[in-house]
Amino acid sequence: MTSRNHRLFTPEEMGLADRLSAESGIDSFALMERAGQAVAASALKHWPDALRFVVLCGPGNNGGDGYVAARALASAGAAVSVYHLGDPQGLQADAREAKQIWHGDLAPLAAYVPTKGDVIIDALFGAGLSRPVPDPVAELISAVNDLELSILAVDLPSGVSGRHGVVLGAAFRAARTVTFMSRKPGHLLLPGRELCGELEVFDIGIPQRILDRAGGKLFENHPDLWRHTLPALSSNTHKYRRGHLAVFSGGASHTGAARLSAAAGLVSGAGLVTVAAPSDAISVLAPALTAVMLREIDNTSSLQSWLDTAKLSAFVLGPGFGVGSKTRDFVRLLADRSVVVDADGITSFKDDPAELFTLFANGPTRLVLTPHEGEFARLFPDLAESEGLGKVEKAQAAAKRANAAIVYKGADTVIAAPDGRAFINTNAPPWLATAGSGDVFAGIIGALLAQGVPAFEAAAAGVWLHGEAANASGPGMTAETLIPHIPSAFDLLHS
CATH class of the missing domain: 3.40.1190.20 (Ribokinase)
Known part of the structure; x- marks a missing residue:
């Protein structure tokens, strides 16, 4: 192993890697597709008997990953319900495309009533959150955590700062977290580390040369x-x-x-x-x-x-x-x-x-x-x-x-x-x-x-x-x- 295996990317550095990838000609929607498919695969592997997968989609690219995951889960024959935060018509670029090719049920986040047996795919905010979650989201997080529902977080449990690992108002307690290409500081710093559950890092295809350009001086000690x-x-x-x-x-x-x-x-x-x-x-x-x-x-x-x-x-x-x-x-x-x-x-x-x-x-x-x-x-x-x-x-x-x-x-x-x-x-x-x-x-x-x-x-x-x-x-x-x-x-x- 080399130091590359232990490098941590801040949300800003990961964003830079995404931009550099697009500038180099890599299809950014293909990266989102791979990310969402990886989330769906993890959900099916670890919760094969789930009664229903509830996908919570946010207003950014994390939400786009969620729409892809929902489509993949439905294609596999799973029962899927999708709830969105904000106006889905305001989604940009890849996230908008991911939403457009989701043809299943879609309802506002406020309509979701947490129910025993649900497995939640948390694709609300991811690693880039920098301010406290909105009050309606905080209330939902509390209700879900109280019911101890199984949660699979996309990138990071919503409410956890990807840069600092702190809780911004309220945060889901995930059983598992799927992140992409590299871990973020919030995966290792407390209390974020304890809220992520089991962590999976999935390679969605960003070349190492781009990661080397985007990455900084932060690593897991090894x-x-x-x-x-x-x-x-x-x-x-x-x-x-x-x-x-x-x-x-x-x-x-x-x-x-x-x-x-x-x-x-x-x-x-x-x-x-x-x-x-x-x-x-x-x-x-x-x-x-x-x-x-x-x-x-x-x-x-x-x-x-x-x-x-x-x-x-x-x-x-x-x-x-x-x-x-x-x-x-x-x-x-x-x-x-x-x-x-x-x-x-x-x-x-x-x-x-x-x-x-x-x-x-x-x-x-x-x-x-x-x-x-x-x-x-x-x-x-x-x-x-x-x-x-x-x-x-x-x-x-x-x-x-x-x-x-x-x-x-x-x-x-x-x-x-x-x-x-x-x-x-x-x-x-x-x-x-x-x-x-x-x-x-x-x-x-x-x-x-x-x-x-x-x-x-x-x-x-x-x-x-x-x-x-x-x-x-x-x-x-x-x-x-x-x-x-x-x-x-x-x-x-x-x-």
């Missing part, structure tokens, strides 16, 4: 995108070549987070891992560490001395470290190094985020920030509050502003680079939402940075590996039991 950046072990590999990761610990009563990060870093391939801790934490940490080394670092003076004399490759700062001026002082000393700033490290800059961004503004990307929703709002309050931006756009804007790889965490984690690339992650199970899992995650990324993986690729790989390790751990996972499964996640990269 090893095909970053596997080539990971280090390969060879016979002359030694521990220093695999990098030295330093993890900073908090005081005596706050050492657990650093131990989790350090242990994760060690099994993720760092040749050496050292926990840097204040003097009062040394006696607590020493009995708990074996292969992980320990260094007493109390202040900026001792840190600077260590940086001047030791061969250190990457750093993790924040988990359990504490919020305040010491954290900011340590980050200043690490500004020319590869650093994962997480948790307390992020919060320490909430009063002046620009200071953090300025420290890493120049040169190649070497900072990885891993905020959850609340931490993101502390560093990027204007972006967090913007109603016009979705999660992907917020992460992209944050990455550019901070010159950092941004991991905007959540059940639909987004990883973004300053150059505009963004990945949406999909493999994380819900049981990752447990204390300490973020500390483990920071350690994985730190180890990859220590081995020379570029910041964005290290962040993307860390997210995916974290998710796969959690899947292997199972629902009873804790942060401690997650760590032994990290090597098996790496093994999947070579299977």
Whole structure:
């Protein structure tokens, strides 16, 4: 597989692909015909005993797909009823032609009374919806969802933003969704992902060369995108070549987070891992560490001395470290190094985020920030509050502003680079939402940075590996039991 298999198209990019196809001489109605036929085939395959297929057709090309699907279902002998939104005489181009060659029953949407046993083909809006659904549609959606009728969505369940995955007023909960050529962000971002049901992607015949011209920098996170950046072990590999990761610990009563990060870093391939801790934490940490080394670092003076004399490759700062001026002082000393700033490290800059961004503004990307929703709002309050931006756009804007790889965490984690690339992650199970899992995650990324993986690729790989390790751990996972499964996640990269 290649990166093409994982590319996501925004509704605007898919619209561009459609236009480029028409300009190249491809019959656009033939594309609509294939799309509608694919919808009908899916409906017949998954609901062969349906009493009636109810096709809801909207005022655009999504509705055109619906008219084609209705004709194909009727030709197969199925009972079909079609209901339209708006004036069907106002349909344009291909959608108008599709409606004209539908010779079955046709009634206004308001005439439809949801009935047990109906299988609904939702062809109202598709992926391009950008404003809340009209009130009559919202009322119908509520009635259909309450009856738990089976729904096959065309492109996306009506009411779900194809760009942002959010619900615009109300949305159908589909059992299945058929989309065309490529997935859209709304198929992967929440809550859209959960409203799509099973997703089918059907190739209607747009050439790859056109998709390559129309497509952007958004992908589903997958090893095909970053596997080539990971280090390969060879016979002359030694521990220093695999990098030295330093993890900073908090005081005596706050050492657990650093131990989790350090242990994760060690099994993720760092040749050496050292926990840097204040003097009062040394006696607590020493009995708990074996292969992980320990260094007493109390202040900026001792840190600077260590940086001047030791061969250190990457750093993790924040988990359990504490919020305040010491954290900011340590980050200043690490500004020319590869650093994962997480948790307390992020919060320490909430009063002046620009200071953090300025420290890493120049040169190649070497900072990885891993905020959850609340931490993101502390560093990027204007972006967090913007109603016009979705999660992907917020992460992209944050990455550019901070010159950092941004991991905007959540059940639909987004990883973004300053150059505009963004990945949406999909493999994380819900049981990752447990204390300490973020500390483990920071350690994985730190180890990859220590081995020379570029910041964005290290962040993307860390997210995916974290998710796969959690899947292997199972629902009873804790942060401690997650760590032994990290090597098996790496093994999947070579299977």
